Amino acid sequence: xxLYPTTALLFVALSALxxxxxxxSDAGAPDAASVTATRSVALxxxxxxxxxxxxxxxxxxxxxIGDSLGFRISHQQTRxxxxxxxxxxxxxxxxxxxIFGHGFEYQDAASRAAEQxxxxxxxxxxxxxxxxxxxxxxxxxxxxxxxxGMAAAAVxxxxxxxxxxxxxxxxxxxxxxxxxxxxxxVNPDATVLETFIGNWDDVSAAKEAAAAQLRQxxxxxxxxxxxxxxxxxxxVREAREGGREAWAFGMNRNQNDVAPDVIVGSxxxxxxxxxLRAARAWGAGTLSDEVLYSGIAAGAVDxxxxxxxxxxxxxxxxxxxxRARAEIVAGTLQVPRxxxxxxxxxxxxxxxxxxxxxxxx
Amino acid sequence: xxxxxxxxxxxxxxxxITATAAVVATMAVAAALLALGGHSPGEAFAALARGAFGxxxxxxxxxxxxATPLLLTGLAVAFAFRARVWNIGAEGQLHAxxxxxxxxxxxxxxxxxxxxxxxxLLAAAAAGALWASIPAAMKTxxxxxxxxxxxxMNFVALFLAQFLVQGPLRESRGVFNQTDExxxxxxxPALLPDTRLHLxxxxxxxxxxxxxxxxxxxxxxxxxxxxxxxxxxxxxxGRFSVAPVIWxxxxxxxxxxxxxxxIQIAGVTHRMYEGLSPGWGYTAIAVALLARLHPLAVVVTxxxxxxxxxxxxxxxxxxxxxxxxxxxxxxxxxxAVLTADRIVQWTTHSRD
Numbered sequence: 017x018x019l020y021p022t023t024a025l026l027f028v029a030l031s032a033l034x035x036x037x038x039x040x041s042d043a044g045a046p047d048a049a050s051v052t053a054t055r056s057v058a059l060x061x062x063x064x065x066x067x068x069x070x071x072x073x074x075x076x077x078x079x080x081i082g083d084s085l086g087f088r089i090s091h092q093q094t095r096x097x098x099x100x101x102x103x104x105x106x107x108x109x110x111x112x113x114x115i116f117g118h119g120f121e122y123q124d125a126a127s128r129a130a131e132q133x134x135x136x137x138x139x140x141x142x143x144x145x146x147x148x149x150x151x152x153x154x155x156x157x158x159x160x161x162x163x164x165g166m167a168a169a170a171v172x173x174x175x176x177x178x179x180x181x182x183x184x185x186x187x188x189x190x191x192x193x194x195x196x197x198x199x200x201x202v203n204p205d206a207t208v209l210e211t212f213i214g215n216w217d218d219v220s221a222a223k224e225a226a227a228a229q230l231r232q233x234x235x236x237x238x239x240x241x242x243x244x245x246x247x248x249x250x251x252v253r254e255a256r257e258g259g260r261e262a263w264a265f266g267m268n269r270n271q272n273d274v275a276p277d278v279i280v281g282s283x284x285x286x287x288x289x290x291x292l293r294a295a296r297a298w299g300a301g302t303l304s305d306e307v308l309y310s311g312i313a314a315g316a317v318d319x320x321x322x323x324x325x326x327x328x329x330x331x332x333x334x335x336x337x338x339r340a341r342a343e344i345v346a347g348t349l350q351v352p353r354x355x356x357x358x359x360x361x362x363x364x365x366x367x368x369x370x371x372x373x374x375x376x377x
Numbered sequence: 378x379x380x381x382x383x384x385x386x387x388x389x390x391x392x393x394i395t396a397t398a399a400v401v402a403t404m405a406v407a408a409a410l411l412a413l414g415g416h417s418p419g420e421a422f423a424a425l426a427r428g429a430f431g432x433x434x435x436x437x438x439x440x441x442x443x444a445t446p447l448l449l450t451g452l453a454v455a456f457a458f459r460a461r462v463w464n465i466g467a468e469g470q471l472h473a474x475x476x477x478x479x480x481x482x483x484x485x486x487x488x489x490x491x492x493x494x495x496x497x498l499l500a501a502a503a504a505g506a507l508w509a510s511i512p513a514a515m516k517t518x519x520x521x522x523x524x525x526x527x528x529x530m531n532f533v534a535l536f537l538a539q540f541l542v543q544g545p546l547r548e549s550r551g552v553f554n555q556t557d558e559x560x561x562x563x564x565x566p567a568l569l570p571d572t573r574l575h576l577x578x579x580x581x582x583x584x585x586x587x588x589x590x591x592x593x594x595x596x597x598x599x600x601x602x603x604x605x606x607x608x609x610x611x612x613x614x615g616r617f618s619v620a621p622v623i624w625x626x627x628x629x630x631x632x633x634x635x636x637x638x639x640i641q642i643a644g645v646t647h648r649m650y651e652g653l654s655p656g657w658g659y660t661a662i663a664v665a666l667l668a669r670l671h672p673l674a675v676v677v678t679x680x681x682x683x684x685x686x687x688x689x690x691x692x693x694x695x696x697x698x699x700x701x702x703x704x705x706x707x708x709x710x711x712x713a714v715l716t717a718d719r720i721v722q723w724t725t726h727s728r729d
Binding site: 058064065090091092093094095096097098099101102103105106107110120121124144183184185186214215356358 | 691701
């Protein structure tokens with residue numbers, strides 16, 4: 017029988033693993049009781065935390081929680097919903113009381129796990145279904161991309177602008193709808209191109225999409241991808257090296273340092289600060305079981321200019337951006353967005369949640 | 378003990394020693410890499426073992442659940458490869474099956490489980506087989522190599538799935554690129570109470586036994602193995618024609634891969650979305666080859682791969698090892714096992 021040695025060896029390998037584990041399993045095993053004594057917070061991301069954007073912000077937030085609140089922290093990168101379930105269950109059973117699922121994709125698995133573990137709180141970034149212990153955390157990044165759109169329109173000489181997105185989900189689409197509105201507030205005749213590459217991490221696809229928009233005459237581009245942004249910025253950089261006047265805008269995290277030579281400014285979510293506030297509220301027992309909306313007024317998002325490129329935008333437009341920011345904070349300017357939280361059914365501009373700051377600071 | 382049996386034992390013994398050395402050496406490399414990255418190798422491997430086998434529930438709810446799609450696609454690949462049909466298209470056939478199962482489940486909302494489960498499973502198997510029938514027709518009819526055609530059909534299936542979940546099959550809210558949740562009647566029941574393990578794993582084991590019996594106990598299985606051993610010899614012998622054997626292996630392989638896709642949805646995710654599979658159809662090739670294309674051994678190798686991925690999750694959670702490192706360590710472990718397996722093969726066969 018050819019089969020037996022192979023099978024036997026598999027078990028040799030496995031028992032080797034077990035043996036390696038044997039000596040330290042007492043020290044390493046998470047003991048549920050000791051974990052709950054100090055509060056424990058976990059984070060799930062569906063992409064690498066080295067993306068200098070969406071996921072990096074979440075991981076930074078987790079570290080802030082560990083550093084400033086002294087909570088025990090842990091992170092897992094997951095790929096498929098089967099893994100989402102597994103990770104939620106594992107963390108809940110290991111005594112983690114607050115689990116962040118950083119993206120809409122965690123909603124279903126969180127709802128399932130929440131029923132099974134009523135004492136655990138699940139905070140889902142861009143989540144869509146609140147329940148007793150599932151709290152969607154919605155960032156109104158569209159308010160920041162609106163301001164970015166105003167700046168972009170002022171920078172563009174061609175009057176053609178481009179947007180490169182990841183997957184066409186409402187939270188991403190909403191940032192583009194608002195960007196376009198911001199562009200039109202400054203230049204009503206501008207042409208705005210839009211491409212979704214179908215994922216968040218494909219660097220070459222993002223580069224191709226950006227290059228295609230540049231070929232179509234666009235000279236100012238914004239993205240909403242994760243790790244793929246490196247390719248996006250590279251396309252703009254290469255266009256500049258080819259002698260063209262081209263600019264880019266960053267997204268999700270302050271990316272002005274990622275490509276300071278081509279980035280005019282970034283539409284930023286202060287994810288770390290929001291995570292820290294959510295964790296603090298959870299620790300104090302005041303984290304509500306409602307949707308947490310947070311925009312510019314709550315200090316959760318903003319448009320941040322790249323100090324190295326400040327002269328690019330004319331002073332009158334800078335003043336207009338500041339006015340628009342003040343109007344957004346005051347509630348007199350409603351930035352277009354796409355609603356996706358269930359039960360708030362396509363709530364219009366009057367949605368009272370928009371301006372509020374539901375999190376105690 | 379007669380001299381004859383001593384002579385038989387010695388190479389086996391030698392093989393075990395060399396193979397164990399290979400495993401230990403590779404694990405040492407993995408441990409060194411972990412230490413270089415600032416992670417405790419002991420803690421990391423302990424977490425890996427705990428995540429995969431730590432408790433009965435970990436083994437059943439994590440490892441076996443993760444092994445299920447690999448078991449089914451692994452069987453699909455192993456069966457085709459036995460007939461020398463290089464079906465690289467399990468990934469696409471999986472998506473075809475998943476789409477068909479979801480579509481049927483969603484148009485039968487009121488029906489009971491007794492009707493929905495068999496109908497959806499049949500639909501998934503048929504869709505997988507249909508997807509495999511295109512490369513089968515191209516191979517038998519025109520002599521087009523199936524390595525290229527099955528591989529390219531994967532991309533067609535992936536884009537078809539993307540199109541369908543963004544369009545016709547999109548959830549009725551019309552917000553996210555995913556289908557509606559399938560009705561409860563279409564959920565695969567739990568295989569063991571209070572665990573996440575669903576009937577799909579049992580289907581996999583039953584299919585493995587069925588394929589093994591077919592291959593070893595039936596004239597059809599003999600013909601398939603004969604065609605796999607040498608197509609020319611089989612043709613020259615004139616005892617049977619090879620084309621039906623090739624068709625059969627394509628269709629059965631596609632059907633099993635199609636089941637894998639739908640079973641993952643019916644048993645775990647309960648809806649279809651973009652990026653359903655993290656490449657199970659490709660990992661399946663490693664699963665099948667490591668099992669030397671033996672259907673019963675595929676059960677074991679699928680569980681090993683399932684254990685590695687479940688343990689990899691625990692390595693991240695409990696030992697703080699980042700995902701890229703975990704994948705590297707997983708690859709090293711597989712490499713260790715493959716190397717050991719090769720050593721055993723060389724040493725024990727050198728005297729034949």
